[in-house]
Amino acid sequence: MKKTVTINISGIIFHIEEDAYEKLNNYLTTIKQYFDRTEDNGKEVFADIEARIAEILQEEVNGSKQVIVIEDIDEVVAIMGSPKDFEAFYAQDEKAESASQLGTEQKIKRRLFRNSDDLVIGGVCSGLAAYLDLDAIWVRLAMFLLVFFGGLSLWVYIILWIIIPQAKSTADKLAMKGEPATIDNIIKTVKEEANDLNQRINGKGILSNIIKTCSLILFWIFKFLRRIVGLIILLIGLGLFVGYMAVLFGVSVAENISDLKSWKGVIFDTNSDYVIAVLSFILIAGIPIFMLLFSGIKLLFKINFHNKWLNISAGLLWLTGLILGINLTFSTLKQFGEISKIKEVKTLHAVNDTLYVKLNHFPDIIKKYDFENSDDMETSFNNGHRKYLFGNSENSQNIFGFTKLDVIESTNDSTEIMINYIARGKNKKDANANAKAIKCDVVYNNNQLIIDEVFKVINPSKFRMQSIDIKIKLPLSKIVFLNKDLKNTLNDIENTSNVWDGDMAGHFWKMTKQGLECLDCDTLTKQTK
């Protein structure tokens, strides 16, 4: 069994065995070069000859023999003759005259090829050497030395390796050395090649063999790597896709049951803002995930599909999402642009010297409301969540924030309580309104102050970072008892023994000029020291 090649000579198709093809190709190249050199109308002559060869080959094939074999080519060469025969015949032709006078010294233009017969890596150096008529070793040495100039020759070598063709036919090899493709030279070259082959079989050029094998292995690894990378990209893409779908699905499900509905209601000014937020999320997150999946599949299954418009429209959609998102972010941030603080001061008429402060607990407060998610809120609270909590009832969302308590020295003789309501808004008026929407009960009765653990923002105010800051203004030498349950509510209270706020709860404190002084925490001071 032999491999065949399909060729077209003078418009006629032939099936030709590979070795026969090689021979015919070599023969035609040689003849073409010969006529190009010796004839003014070399192309026309060559075309005539090709036509004749086609005719001869056409006679060789018939119903039972359809493939051109090497013997047929031998016959063609015998009939048509080789350049040597022509030379003998036309020794005195005008053009051939000069050719024959120059004899073997005759120069034909050298061509740059990679010399595959003499190679260490890709035959670039020996090809260059043949072109420059130098010994290959000098070119190789130069290449090696140039590696130390920032690896310059590495890149040069790789580029040359890619762009310079390999000398394949005998005619190429002769052109590489600048020798005319006469039949003598061809025979000479073929003999040299045969010698070279013997040498190689005897173990020379091992390095080049090793490098060849290595590059083959690298090639396969690279090919395989492509698929591995494709698979990894695909898996990452799938993972992100699952997360993405979960978020989207979660959003739509959560809207009916949990916190999300309240977030949406409390943050965004209008419902359309919320729709835009979801849309921009779909675009910003979804398109890269889609492209990731797409390119992963392309790499993994070696699909060569490249659509400019797909990329452009994906990019544009993504950009649209980004612009929507940025726009929404800014318009939402604007809602937080101004800050307002409303101060309220009440005098606490003292019955005796000691003020008792305790908390109205969060679970007790929300009991008053009928929230669909009160269980969730309690869970968050029990888990130590002390920022904001959102409660959902039938038609409204309620924001709860945690109260902060401070004790400072009073500027006069009476005990006072100062409440700061703080909120943000798109303008001063809006911020004021949002601050006024804060509701927090502080009940004073017979030296006992009960403070709500959380404040509530009354509808329709949105979440605008509302907070509440309660300060007890205590005159000098008056005493305050901070109940244990104030542990998380106390905020940054100055005291003489530098005790942590949380640790101040459960003790009696006396106001002195230096700040609050603990009356019953000997053990505590010892510990902190």
Next chain:
Amino acid sequence: MSEEEIEKNSGVPEKSIQSQMRKGILELCILSILSKADAYPTEIIEKLKETKLVVVEGTLYPLLTRLKNTGLLAYRWEESNSGPPRKYYKLTSEGQNYLKELHESWFDMVTAVNKTIGPIKK
């Protein structure tokens, strides 16, 4: 000069006379063949091969092209049953005149040469 080079240089004149002769004779033969009937290269070659003037076909094509370019020959394309279309060559009137001259000088030359060199000695 090396021996090889001497051999090569001394070989040139001999070769050139032969090839010059052959070339002239071949031109005469081609024109004669075409004067009888139009023909395409393969036919011409077949006739020449009978006389052993041409051994390889490749030599004929440059010659035909050159004769055509000097205006002695003209050609037309003709479809072939087996293979690519063929170039049928024919003699131009110029070619006919040239052939006539060549004919005359050939016979003059042959007579003269035969007289000079005499019969081949064995």
